[in-house]
Amino acid sequence: MKKLIIASTSTVHGSEYLEYMLPTLTTFFKEASTVLFIPYARASGKTYDEYTAVARKAFATIHKKVVGIHEFDNPKKAIQQAEAIFTGGGNTFELVNQLYKNEVLPDLTRAVENGTPYLGTSAGSNICGVTMMNTNDMPIVYPPSFTTLGFIPFNINAHYLDHNPDSTHMGETRETRIKEYHVFNETPVLGLREGSWLEVNGDLIVLRGNYTARLFKQGKEPVELESGTEVIV
Structure with missing residues (x-):
């Protein structure tokens, strides 16, 4: 049975990396002594070693060992x-590019479908959807496909921001961008605000x-979902 935590972000304002989620992660990863970290998204352009060190420090506080997938000869x-x-955040295009390049998407799918606990934050959450097409990231590389893991029957827009009527910014809002997406695509999109996550157990x-x-569906007005409610699309 699938067991996932799909989080909008790794860090909320005023806290350390993963700090706000550590009580949840203590329970979620209680059966594991070691967590495999996938640093392919390279947050802030970090090297794989630098990024893995960040994750290692956070998980050490709940007595979990972290090893980076790049440390293995056979990913x-x-x-x-x-x-x-655990798949960390960063650039979703590069994350997906590396998952395809290393030919590990099928292995990742099978592992999670067979019950291996999976944590994703930001880009690591984007890949849990049907496609990565609702990422906020710049297309710095060109992955072979936008198709991702499909663990949930909709897409994620991580770090979802609401329109600020006092802002002088004249660019498109997240809601506008998602509406543009739905002109051409039917897949629902969940705008996941920072500090929120999805808990997935089976279906x-x-x-x-x-x-x-905020849940967006093609041709319909968006709907606000309260914390603690089941997400049904």
């Missing part, structure tokens, strides 16, 4: 043998955290 085997998996998807989420 496919690393996923197949992992007790638990049950529940919104957690302190905030509502």
Whole structure:
């Protein structure tokens, strides 16, 4: 049975990396002593070693060991043998590019479908949807496909921001961008605000955290979902 935490962000304002989620992660990863970290998204342009060190420091506070997938000669085997998996944020285009390049998408799919606990933050959450097409990231590389893992039957827009009527910014809002997406695509999109996450157990998807989420469907008005409610599309 699938067991996932799909979080909008790794860090909320005023806290350390993953700090706001550590109580949840303590329970979520209770059966695992080691977490396999996938640093392919290279947050802020970090090297894989630098990024893995950030994750390692956070998980050490809940007594979990972290190893980076890049430390293995065979990344496919690393996923197949992992007790638990964490994919960090950064650039979704590069993350997906590397997942295809290393031919690990099928292995990642099988591992999670077979019950390996999976945590994703930001880009690592974007890939849990049907496609990565609702990322906010710049297309710095060109992955072979936008198709991703499809663990949930909709797409994620992480770090979702509401329109600020006092802002002088004249560019498109997130809601506008998602409406543009729905001119050509039917897949629903969940705007996931920072500090919120999805808890997935099998086919049950529940919104957690302190905030509502905004669900967009083609041809319909967006709907606000309260924390603690099941996400049904």
